[in-house]
Amino acid sequence: MIEAIIFDFGDVFLDLNNEAIDTEFKKLGLTAWHDDLDKLNKLYEIGKIDELEFLQGFQKYLPNAELTEIRTAWNSILGSFPLYRLEFLQMIATKYRLFLLSNTDHTHIEKFEHHVGQTFARDFYSCFEKVYFSYEIGLRKPDENTFKYVINNHNLNPKKTLFVDDNKKNTDVAAELGLLVWTLQPGVDDVTELFDKKIIE
Structure with a gap:
């Protein structure tokens, strides 16, 4: 019997656009993501x-880009948050922790909250x-x-x-700790299918 559910955010509730962020950074001159940027992130x-x-760490590799341009490019990964997912969450919030x-x-x-508005975020x-x-x-x-x-x-x-x-590395570690897991596949699964897919009976 499930008592609690721990959810990820990106690509579970908020759609992410990896193509957009790649495109925007290429426009600024970034040819490839590398280890230094990964560490910075x-x-x-x-x-x-x-x-x-x-x-500023990003700017070392994009000397011709303004900080505001880098910030805009970084935020371009953030996509939409469909209302039906919030409604689903509100429905199950009465049944589970x-x-x-x-x-x-x-x-x-900060960008997410500004984009969806204070009421939606709250x-x-x-x-x-x-x-x-x-x-x-x-952590x-x-x-x-x-x-x-x-x-x-x-x-x-x-x-x-x-x-x-949506990240198997994360669900693998959670499973090792004894948690039940669902590795959601963006574009294939939707979090609102939690019951349809028999993840929870």
Whole structure:
């Protein structure tokens, strides 16, 4: 019997547009994503650097780009958040303990909240007992301590907790810790099919 559900955010509720971000950065002169940018991104996602340091880190590889252009390109990955997903979440919030656990950064969350508006964002966040963003807690998936942090903070029983994420690395670690998992495939699955696919009876 499932008592709690931990949801990822991007490509679970909020659609992500990876093609757009690739296109926008190519326009600024970035030929390929590389290890230095990956490290920079991960530091920003766990709050070890602030937005200015992050953007300036990018600018080293894009000397002709303004910081505002880099910020716009970075945010171009954020797509739509269909209302029906919020309505689904509101429906199940009365039946389960819900949590949000997302690898994300201040820039993306600020843009998301601005784009959907304060009311929509508030309605979304209020569905959860607690919202966990990696940049606020200093931990990111798939580090097992990220999951333990949520489990221990709320005294969750892993065997009665479902974790929903689109990244198999994340769901594999969660499964090793005893959580039930659903690796959602963007473009194939929709989070609202949680019951249709018999993920939860």
